[in-house]
Amino acid sequence: MIRNNLMRAITYAANKHRDQVRKVDKTPFIAHPYRVAMLLQEHDCDAEIVIAALLHDTVEDTDCTFEELEHLFGKRVKTYVDYVTELDKHIPWKERKEHSIKSFKSVPYDVKLLIAADKIDNLQSMIDLEMVHGEAMWHNFVGSREEQVWYYQEIFTSITDNLSDEEWHPLFYLFQALLEKFQEGDVSQH
Template sequence: MAAILKKAQSFADHAHRGQKRKSSNEDYIVHPIRVARTLEEAGASKELICAGYLHDVVEDTSYEIDDIEREFGAKVRRLVASHTEDKTKSWLERKSLTIETVKQSDKEVKFLIVADKLDNLSSIENDRQRLGEEVWRFFKAGYDMQKWYYQSVDKYMLDGMPPQETPEFFMSYRELVQRVFSS
């Protein structure tokens, strides 16, 4: 693993230390590690893989976007900032902005968002097998709004993407959305 990737993983591990995933006792860091791995397996740039490790740091810890730039450079900052939600806004406002970002962004931002949503939805699917429909109580918005959100990302993720540049994990995401929200 390249030194910059080790640094990003270590930074994210430190930033998320003590945090747990929704509806489980799983350490939060497993999520950014899986996102980064998805991006790496798709042949993403080192900067994008770093952003995979760091994508929730600004949103969910005391670190700020300037800390990301200082440690990892302007490109990683841009990628992380493109997918950092403003928690002062409502759930609907934040998710609507993510959907707009998916519609209009370059392929690297799309890769980051879809890799993140793929892992989140995979966790939901696993938790749903364990907890049943109770899984939806762990979210600010229930099943119907989650369905709208994940289906909207699916609907717009390919906008402006040449088919030859679409990574395989986009189709994995599409299949997962269909499985989880088939009802």
Template sequence: MDDILFDAIEVAVHAHRGQFRKGTKIPYVFHPLNVGRILHECGCSVLVVVAGILHDTLEDTPIAFEDIQTRFGEEVANLVSLLSEPDKTDTWEHRKEHTLRSLESASEEVLLIALADKLDNIQSIYRALERDGEVVWSRFNRPKKAQAWYYQELVDVFRRRVSKKPGLSLYEALQAGVEQVFHEPDPNPDLA
């Protein structure tokens, strides 16, 4: 494995120290490491994998753009910056709408990292639902209905933007995960 990957893992572990997944005791760093793993497994370049591992550092830690640029280069720093929400004080809805708009014109690299990020998130939600049930939704800033809206919008954007491997396989996995998490069973299956 390239030294730059080890450096990215080290930075992510240090930067996310003390952070946990919503409402759990699972160290948050597992998420960016999973994003990097997903990107690596689908054959992305080392720089894309590194940006995937670091994708939440600008948004959720004291690390600055210049820190990433100095240690990992302009390309990685720009990818991480493009994946970061510009203003964490803005409303949840405005931040999600910004993300959706930015994905409409994002580069293939940004799309791949965003897909891996959202795929790991939806898989984490699914596992939490299996373990804890519907109480999971109380851990989020918005209720299940709002989360369903956001994830369906993401699926729609990725459907329009992704047309080849490896993005296509990530898109298909995300679409299946969103269906699993948000599909409401028919309350009257015999009436169909």
């Protein structure tokens, strides 16, 4: 059953994100949720959080609804996606980000892992793209580089602040290491 849901989620996400591309390098958008899901799978995370990773941008960036996700993948997957879905894009960037930062403080542990994997992939992508395109890549983003540094630092703090030492998952250490690399400044200069 889990394998069937995983296969359905792969197909569903690919169809929903079919015509979308990533900023700057224009790679197919679906590569992002696939990488996030693979990262969670590699760290032996629960199958439903891996499925949620595949679907985590569907409601935010496509015509998918929470009702549709619940019908197709169950309440738990729908709830995981709901936790990580940003407010309406018509709301200003900073306001949306502040809302996410605040709400991520109280999400379940599995959702913190999903958030970490998502941000790890985003940070790695930005670091790689900045090495190729330099400062010019930031013209493709709503938030400036400095605002992105602020946002990722605050997200990291939000999801790790109240964790005990025993709760520090390897994904949190990876997030921390990439964040430090990103904070160093324009990586194309190194």
